[in-house]
Amino acid sequence: MTVTVREAVHDDWVEAGRICYEAFATLADEHGFPHDFPTVAAASDPIRWMIDHPRIFGLVAESDGRIVGSNFMDERGTISAIGPISIDPTAQDRGIGRLLMDAAFERWRHSGAPGLRLVQIAYHNRSLSLYTKLGMDVRETFAAMYGPPIGEEMPGYLVRPATPADAAACDALCYRVHGHTRGGEVREAIESGDGRVVEHLGRITGYTTKVNYFFHSVAESNDAMRALICESRDYGTPGFLVPLSNHDLFRWCLAHGLRIFFLTNLMTIGLYQEPEGTYLPSVGY
Numbered sequence: 677m678t679v680t681v682r683e684a685v686h687d688d689w690v691e692a693g694r695i696c697y698e699a700f701a702t703l704a705d706e707h708g709f710p711h712d713f714p715t716v717a718a719a720s721d722p723i724r725w726m727i728d729h730p731r732i733f734g735l736v737a738e739s740d741g742r743i744v745g746s747n748f749m750d751e752r753g754t755i756s757a758i759g760p761i762s763i764d765p766t767a768q769d770r771g772i773g774r775l776l777m778d779a780a781f782e783r784w785r786h787s788g789a790p791g792l793r794l795v796q797i798a799y800h801n802r803s804l805s806l807y808t809k810l811g812m813d814v815r816e817t818f819a820a821m822y823g824p825p826i827g828e829e830m831p832g833y834l835v836r837p838a839t840p841a842d843a844a845a846c847d848a849l850c851y852r853v854h855g856h857t858r859g860g861e862v863r864e865a866i867e868s869g870d871g872r873v874v875e876h877l878g879r880i881t882g883y884t885t886k887v888n889y890f891f892h893s894v895a896e897s898n899d900a901m902r903a904l905i906c907e908s909r910d911y912g913t914p915g916f917l918v919p920l921s922n923h924d925l926f927r928w929c930l931a932h933g934l935r936i937f938f939l940t941n942l943m944t945i946g947l948y949q950e951p952e953g954t955y956l957p958s959v960g961y
C-alpha cells in the first residue's frame with residue numbers, strides 16, 4: 677500500500693471527520709471505555725474548524741486516492757500542539773500514524789517553536805509507544821473529570837467575563853506559571869465570549885478560556901481555580917483535565933461528585949518547565 681501525506685484542504689473535513697470518529701470509537705470499544713466523541717458530528721465539527729483555522733496546520737494521509745488518516749498541529753502559541761491524530765481502523769498499525777507524526781515533527785522542527793506537546797489517551801499502548809519512540813516524554817497524568825455542576829461559592833474570588841483589556845494580564849499569569857504564553861487562544865476566547873478571569877484582592881489571579889476538555893485554565897492558587905470551576909455550569913464528557921499531581925484539586929473534584937472519564941498523559945519534546953501554579957490543560961497541552 678503506497679501512502680502519501682499532504683496538507684489538508686477544506687473538503688477533506690467530511691472523510692477526515694468520519695475517520696476521526698471511527699478511530700476513537702473503535703479504540704474505546706476495544707478497551708471498554710465510553711466514546712470520546714459521541715457522534716460523527718461531534719468529531720467532524722472540530723476537524724472542519726481546525727482545517728479552516730489559519731493557525732492550525734492539518735495533514736491527511738492518502739492511499740489509492742482515499743483518505744486514510746489525518747493529523748493536526750495547533751500553532752497559536754509559543755508551544756505547538758499535536759492532535760487529534762486518527763487513522764482509519766482498517767488501516768491502523770501499518771506505519772501511517774508514524775508517517776503523519778513524522779510530517780508534523782518535520783514542520784515543527786523548521787517552525788522555530790521551542791516545544792511540541794500533546795495529550796495522549798493513557799490506555800492506548802500503541803500511541804504511547806509511537807510518541808515515546810519519536811522522542812516525547814511523559815510529564816504528567818491527568819484525569820478527565822465530568823459530572824454535575826459544583827455550586828459552591830468562593831468568597832473573595834470574583835469571576836467575570838474576560839475583556840480585551842485583560843489579555844496582557846492573562847499572558848503574564850500564564851508566563852509565570854508555565855514559562856510561556858498562550859496568547860492566541862486567550863484572545864480567541866475573549867472574542868468568542870468564553871474567556872473568564874478571576875479577581876482576588878483586586879488582582880487577576882486566574883483565567884480560563886473555558887472549563888472544558890478543549891480549553892485551558894491557569895491560576896496562581898487552587899482557590900482561584902476552584903472559583904473558575906464553580907462558575908462554569910457545564911462539565912460534559914470527556915470533562916476537564918485535572919493534573920493528578922495536584923492532589924488537593926483532584927480530591928476536591930471527587931469529593932464534589934465528579935467522576936473520572938479516563939486518564940491522559942501530557943507528552944512533550946523541546947522546551948518544558950515544571951508549572952509553578954495551578955492549571956487545567958487543554959486536549960493539546
Ligand SMILES: CC(C)(COP(=O)(O)OP(=O)(O)OC[C@H]1O[C@@H](n2cnc3c(N)ncnc32)[C@H](O)[C@@H]1OP(=O)(O)O)[C@@H](O)C(=O)NCCC(=O)NCCS
Binds near residue numbers: 699700774803806
Ligand atoms: C494512534 C494511531 C494514530 C497510531 O497510528 P498507526 O498507524 O496505528 O500506528 P503506526 O503503525 O504508525 O505506529 C505504531 C508504532 O507503535 C509500535 N507499537 C504498537 N503497539 C505497541 C505496543 N503495544 N508496545 C510497543 N510498541 C507498540 C509499533 O511497532 C509502531 O512502531 P514503529 O513506528 O517503530 O514501527 C492510530 O492507531 C489511531 O488512529 N488510533 C485511534 C485514535 C487515537 O488513539 N489517536 C491518538 C490519540 S492520543
